[in-house]
Amino acid sequence: MVTSCSTNKAVLAGFLTGSALTVLATGLCCYLLHEKATTQADDETEQESDSALQPDIVEGVDGLIGNTPLMKIRSLSEATGCLVLGKAEFLNPGGSSKDRVALNMIRTAETQHLIKPHIGSTIFEGTVGSTGISIAMIARAKGYKAWIVMPDDQAIEKYQLLEKLGATVEKVRPVSIIDKKQFVNLARERAATFHDGEATGYFADQFENEANFNAHYTNTGPEIYRQTAGRIDALVLGAGTGGTLSGITCFLKERIKHLKVFLADPQGSGLYNKVKYNVMYAPTEQEGTRRRHQVDTVVEGIGINRLTKNFDRGRHLVDDAYQVTDEEAIKMSRYLVREDGLFVGSSSSVNCVAAYRAAKKLGPGHVIVTLLNDSGQRHLTKFWSDEYLKSQNIYYELKPEESVQDFVC
Ligand SMILES: Cc1ncc(COP(=O)(O)O)c(C=O)c1O
Numbered sequence: 001m002v003t004s005c006s007t008n009k010a011v012l013a014g015f016l017t018g019s020a021l022t023v024l025a026t027g028l029c030c031y032l033l034h035e036k037a038t039t040q041a042d043d044e045t046e047q048e049s050d051s052a053l054q055p056d057i058v059e060g061v062d063g064l065i066g067n068t069p070l071m072k073i074r075s076l077s078e079a080t081g082c083l084v085l086g087k088a089e090f091l092n093p094g095g096s097s098k099d100r101v102a103l104n105m106i107r108t109a110e111t112q113h114l115i116k117p118h119i120g121s122t123i124f125e126g127t128v129g130s131t132g133i134s135i136a137m138i139a140r141a142k143g144y145k146a147w148i149v150m151p152d153d154q155a156i157e158k159y160q161l162l163e164k165l166g167a168t169v170e171k172v173r174p175v176s177i178i179d180k181k182q183f184v185n186l187a188r189e190r191a192a193t194f195h196d197g198e199a200t201g202y203f204a205d206q207f208e209n210e211a212n213f214n215a216h217y218t219n220t221g222p223e224i225y226r227q228t229a230g231r232i233d234a235l236v237l238g239a240g241t242g243g244t245l246s247g248i249t250c251f252l253k254e255r256i257k258h259l260k261v262f263l264a265d266p267q268g269s270g271l272y273n274k275v276k277y278n279v280m281y282a283p284t285e286q287e288g289t290r291r292r293h294q295v296d297t298v299v300e301g302i303g304i305n306r307l308t309k310n311f312d313r314g315r316h317l318v319d320d321a322y323q324v325t326d327e328e329a330i331k332m333s334r335y336l337v338r339e340d341g342l343f344v345g346s347s348s349s350v351n352c353v354a355a356y357r358a359a360k361k362l363g364p365g366h367v368i369v370t371l372l373n374d375s376g377q378r379h380l381t382k383f384w385s386d387e388y389l390k391s392q393n394i395y396y397e398l399k400p401e402e403s404v405q406d407f408v409c
Contacts, residue, residue: 065093066219066223067223070087071087074340082359082362086355086369087369088372090375097244102131102204104211105206114202123147124188127150132146140166146167148169148187149172154300155379157379157381177306188205206310213247217248218251232367234261234369238264239303240302245263262318263275263320264322265302265322268297270304270305297329298389330396332408333345344372345374346379348373
């Protein structure tokens with residue numbers, strides 16, 4: 001009995017072990033088969049998404065130019081009930097909207113066989129800085145030399161940047177455009193007389209060159225149209241050469257019939273009176289009243305006292321103009337940092353003051369577009385320096401309790 005009982009136990013134990021092993025083996029097989037199937041499916045999905053992936057690489061520094069984002073400026077939008085949008089041109093690789101212009105002027109000159117890379121062809125320009133920096137950068141990237149003639153009263157970081165980019169920098173006293181030594185006239189003359197073996201000089205001439213207008217007509221304008229899906233009520237811009245204002249305005253007004261265009265002009269510039277009354281006149285131009293340089297303002301890059309070809313192309317489409325004081329521009333720049341963390345240069349500040357006024361004029365619900373041309377970093381020693389402003393008796397503090405409606409008239 002004892003023997004038979006132990007035999008039965010052994011059979012039972014054997015049966016149970018066998019069954020357990022079978023279950024284990026089956027489970028393992030199922031697991032392995034499932035793993036294989038999952039891996040195969042994953043591989044197939046990866047292959048599918050791999051084929052949908054396209055390389056997204058830009059060619060060189062010039063590939064980084066343009067396609068800048070359009071941002072909602074929250075503080076100004078909330079203060080007006082409008083959607084106030086700023087195109088972040090300071091994100092261009094050379095730090096300003098002038099990259100677009102410099103690239104198109106150089107490309108156009110290449111197409112017209114006026115310059116040839118790597119033989120010493122030299123690009124000359126008379127500029128207050130931003131265009132020079134863009135030309136110097138693109139000249140390096142494309143095998144040209146750059147020679148920049150500038151007034152000697154601009155922010156020091158602009159000269160430093162130009163030198164670091166390898167440009168020849170010639171600083172001259174600010175004088176009237178009728179003077180042969182005026183920076184634009186001098187750049188033209190230098191280009192005409194420059195020869196270095198096979199290489200000649202090319203005067204970029206951003207004020208009169210239609211490649212400036214075209215850069216904005218074919219790029220900046222279409223970008224704004226696409227980014228807003230064509231829903232814009234007002235465009236607000238300052239003008240130096242006028243290429244930005246005319247190029248974008250001509251493109252947008254062909255498509256948006258109700259669009260209003262407002263010029264944002266700094267104090268001391270004659271364009272405000274030209275738009276409002278068709279007279280090129282700035283009161284600060286009166287004999288003996290001028291305080292600083294040719295346009296009597298701390299703002300750099302916009303404001304001018306002559307009519308350029310690039311401004312004239314879009315002038316008939318400008319509906320109205322706002323004059324912006326240094327006080328308003330300085331306070332707006334500090335306000336945008338305080339409220340939005342947005343650190344912009346002087347011309348962008350003027351644009352934002354005028355954009356606020358346009359929004360107030362049109363009333364809530366409208367879409368207002370302006371440009372944020374460059375960053376405050378390019379203006380640290382002048383527009384953004386309280387010490388400099390105090391030394392010029394043009395220091396205006398933005399008080400903690402002051403809001404935009406308190407400092408913009
Ligand atoms: C910083 C900055 N903003 C705006 C402008 C004005 O653009 P535009 O010359 O197209 O009128 C300039 C012109 O030099 C500039 O340097």
